[in-house]
Amino acid sequence: MELPYNFRDPSLAALALTHRSAGKPNNERMEFLGDALLGAIVAEMLYETHPKAAEGEMSRLRAQLVNGQALATVARELELGDSLKLGSGELKSGGFRRDSILADAFEALVAAVYLDGGFEACRTVVRTLFTDRVAALPHSSKDAKTRLQEWLQAQGQPLPHYELVSTEGEEHARVFEVNCVIAEPMAVTAAGRGSSRRLAEQDAAEVVLARLVGVQEGS
Amino acid sequence: MELPYNFRDPSLAALALTHRSAGKPNNERMEFLGDALLGAIVAEMLYETHPKAAEGEMSRLRAQLVNGQALATVARELELGDSLKLGSGELKSGGFRRDSILADAFEALVAAVYLDGGFEACRTVVRTLFTDRVAALPHSSKDAKTRLQEWLQAQGQPLPHYELVSTEGEEHARVFEVNCVIAEPMAVTAAGRGSSRRLAEQDAAEVVLARLVGVQEGS
Incomplete structure (x- = not known):
């Protein structure tokens, strides 16, 4: 497929396709800007399509969509390889x-x-190219406690337990605070809050997931 | 100072100022989206104001502008602390x-x-808040070879040397390829290219800087 956009200034497209091996100017500075724009536009798509996903989950999903391999696939669909300007x-x-x-x-x-x-032109191009990819993401129907338990089992780690820390507020607006505790050697504790004990536990599990899986992905 | 923006829907501003300790809904999902937007808008500012900066340098400068401490300073100037909704x-x-x-x-x-x-409203707000901060960034007038040498000296590492690898092309369009080599224990080699040997060396130093300093900041 072709890029769904017609350039007014084709020299911008040519520069974007000039690899550093071909000398200067090349696409390295544009790549910095494009990476940031792509991150923002895909963030918005996930914000809209995953209204219940926590920050950590959206972050993981975005990494799936915009990692080097995924973007190379998009580039191949657009047949960018044929137009690249490379050094010999x-x-x-x-x-x-x-x-x-x-x-x-x-x-x-x-x-x-x-x-x-x-921006609107850029956003339209990115959304056109990524709508199907976003729709194809695995929609986790599992709740956070289940995902945390499965993740810990896969790592051979002890399972978490949940401790009620406090209840606050009037009866009609009670806020429960719960700690999710994972024993040694992980030794993780994180607090969650919610209008019921169950919701507070889910919240705490989500925090732990973001922390553990976030740390792992970032390392 | 006040945020230079009037909300049509004040409930969005209220949600943005609701910390997770106050229960759900809170600002965590918005923070994910805002982080990405801020990154893109600041990237554009650096792209414009630092036309000679390489990708790695823009990346470092952006990190200076949008790290937690820097953003907390902006938040304090806007007196966001007074409007935050927090749990007890x-x-x-x-x-x-x-x-x-x-x-x-x-x-x-x-x-x-x-x-x-x-987007345009958001971009205007961010640019208004960050123009002076961007202008105050240390404008590195030093070339890449000098910056690399200083960085290595500060780390107590051996200094690099530069090796001509090849010259290609006709006399009027010669391309020089140079390796920047840092000895053990760093043992780094990176190639640079340019229309003169001097420019190729600068290019190679820039690549090494991005790699070394990028690695260090990311760890």
């Missing part, structure tokens, strides 16, 4: 097929659309 | 003064402006 070394070694080079070119192209046509 | 535990322990809570609330507020008024 990269040309010989088949750089136009490399995931990182393709992903960077796609990000740069997102910035080029922004610079050429503004 | 956080209220008692002075959560309205905590950097992380203030920074998160500011990010959520950026998202609230976006959801209320669209």
Whole structure:
């Protein structure tokens, strides 16, 4: 498929497809801008389509959509490899097929659309390219306690237990605070709150998940 | 100072200022979206104001502008602490003064402006709040080789040397490829290219800087 956008200034598209091996100027600075724009537009898509997902879950889903391999797939669908400008070394070694080079070119192209046509044009292009991918994400129907339990089991870790810490407020607006506690060697404790003990436990499990899985993905 | 924006829907601003300790709904999901928007808008500001900065340098500068402490400072200038909605535990322990809570609330507020008024409104608010901060960034007038040398000296590491790898192309369009090599224990080699040997060396130093300093900041 073609990029769903017509450039007013084709030199911006050409620059976006110029790899650093071809000299300067090249697409590296545009890639920085495009990466940030793509992150924001995909964040908005997840914010809309996953109204119940916690921050940590949206963050994980976004990483699935915009990692280098995923973006290289988008770049291949757009056949960006054919239009890349590479130095002779990269040309010989088949750089136009490399995931990182393709992903960077796609990000740069997102910035080029922004610079050429503004935010709404850029947002439309990204949404067009990512709507099906967002829809295809695994919609976790499992609650946070279940996901946490499964994750800990897969890691061979002890299961969490939940402790009621306090109840506050009037009867009609009670707030329960619960700690989710994982024993040694993980030794994690996190608090959750909710209008029922069950909801507070789910909330605490979500916090632990974000912390544990976030840490793991970030490392 | 006040936030330079009037909300059509004040409930969005209220949600942005609701910390998770106050129960659900709270500002955590908005914070995810706001963080991404802020990153993109500040990226654009740096792209414009630092036309010669490489990707790695813009990335470092952005981190200076949008880290938790920097955003807490912005939040304090906007006196967000006075409007925060916190649970009673956080209220008692002075959560309205905590950097992380203030920074998160500011990010959520950026998202609230976006959801209320669209991208241009959000961009205007962020640019208004960050123009002076961007202008105050240390403008590095030092070239990449100098910055790399200084950085290595500060780390007590051996200094790099530069090796000409190849020259390609016709006389009028020569491309020089140079390796920047740092000895053990770092053992880093990176290639740079340019239309002169000097430019190729600068390019290689820039690549090494991005790799080394990027790695360090990310760890």
